[in-house]
Amino acid sequence: MKTISPIASHSLFAPILLLLMASPLMALEPSPVGEIFQNSPGDWEFVSNQSDEFDSDQVDTAKWNINTEDLGTWSWEPENTFQLDGIMHLRMVQEDHQRGNNKLAYKSGIARQYTTATYGYFEARVKGCDLFPGASPAFWLHSKGPENRFMATDGETVAYSEIDVIELQQGEYNDTTKQNNGVDIIDCNLHAVLIRDGKRQWIRPGTHPETNKNEYHASFDPRKDFHVYGVENNKDFVIWYIDGKEVARKPNLYWHLPMHITLSLGLRRPFETYKNGGREAVLENTTREGFPTEMLVDYVRVWRNKNTIAESSTPNKQSNGSKVKTKTRSGNQLDNEVAGHSMSKSQFVAMEKAKWESNGWPWNREKVESNFEEIDVNNDGVASGIERQKWFAKKKASLK
Structure with missing residues (x-):
């Protein structure tokens, strides 16, 4: 059951109550359950x-x-x-x-x-x-x-x-x-x-x-x-x-x-x-x-x-329920800036897309997102520099 803080009792209670009933914009603010703020x-x-x-x-x-x-x-x-x-x-x-x-x-x-x-x-x-x-x-x-x-x-x-x-x-x-x-x-x-x-x-x-x-x-x-x-x-x-x-x-x-x-x-x-x-x-x-x-x-x-x-x-960003994305730069500037640092999924996808386009490869977002899932071994939503290095080293070794 939702509760709100009571109105203090005083001689103006009746007109205030009427005013509140007439104006929904003057709704009472809730108070926390218990005496959380009792000291201040x-x-x-x-x-x-x-x-x-x-x-x-x-x-x-x-x-x-x-x-x-x-x-x-x-x-x-x-x-x-x-x-x-x-x-x-x-x-x-x-x-x-x-x-x-x-x-x-x-x-x-x-x-x-x-x-x-x-x-x-x-x-x-x-x-x-x-x-x-x-x-x-x-x-x-x-x-x-x-x-x-x-x-x-x-x-x-x-x-x-x-x-x-x-x-x-x-x-x-x-x-x-x-x-x-x-x-x-x-x-x-x-x-x-x-x-x-x-x-x-x-x-x-x-x-x-x-x-x-x-x-x-x-x-x-x-x-x-x-x-x-x-x-x-x-x-x-x-x-x-x-x-x-x-x-x-x-x-x-x-x-x-x-x-x-x-x-x-x-x-x-x-x-x-x-x-x-x-x-x-x-x-x-x-x-x-x-x-x-x-x-x-x-x-x-x-x-x-x-x-x-x-x-x-x-x-951060509001977009009617769409996924939150981080603003990124394109091309080699992005690659150089974030290559050795932790990256969110959107940053990783943006970096890879720039690489694919510069190499003339047909873009495959599903493949890149799948790669991110493999890289993010601890499932924290971030591909760290160490995680990416290990993943790329493993891929390189598999091609030999």
Whole structure:
């Protein structure tokens, strides 16, 4: 049930109420669940352009990209993200298909905002999917693009920031209990990529639990009802809240890049597995039982602290649901500038297209995109210089 902050009681209540009824433009602004801002309520302001009540009949595709680039062991398809009766639905279905050289069995829904935010309070009211195990509803923030860099206070160069407000129902293997987690375990984790000696190095919850990992043992089943999940990201700490109560916090080491607010429903065991540092589909476990399954989102609301100097609400590109593309130059100038650096898929395709045209080859975009999938071995959406060097060396060796 959507709620908004109450009107203060005073002698002018009646005329104000009449004025509000007469003018829908004077709608009340929501307040966070709980007493998140109790120490400094005047410091916070509601960010309407990054918030959404999902009350319209269709997804606001000027705000949300529901046709993003594909990653992982499933594919995103826009028809799996839709709105009905004031709720955003993100649906996963069983559908065999091929992406590049990979045979896959599931498609799902995602909604990622075009605008970015760094610091603020981010809140969503979410109901998990019925299926467990097998799918993980997520509310998260992540940076995008190799052009983003941040120098952390410890001297590290940060190339990627990700804050998982929640990943529900993951059911991951627990090294302490020696068994898979139950549906009551809610993951509130952090991920980052650092540049060390010119190479990208992932900093993940499994390898750096002291700085990146939080497990919340819920007293409820997230599949059964809606709950409110939130995170405050400020310059000093990342702080997680569930139903208005703080459940975890970590020092903010590497989470200072502009990030996209994202809702998604991802595939999990037994339909995928981790192997050689990456995810692989387990096609022999494919089934239609339990599918389709849906994650439901009642609203997303964002506030920012007026006293914090933040990189917030910065548009990347808005194009009615089309994939976000990075502006690139053509020809040898592009090739020389990005050859030794990390590249997004759109940058790689642009570089290869310029090469093909300069050599007089008939353009084959499908082939180039398939090559990118092979190069991006860690499925992070970026082809690093090291990944490309290894791939080209392997191709060259195969021609001998």
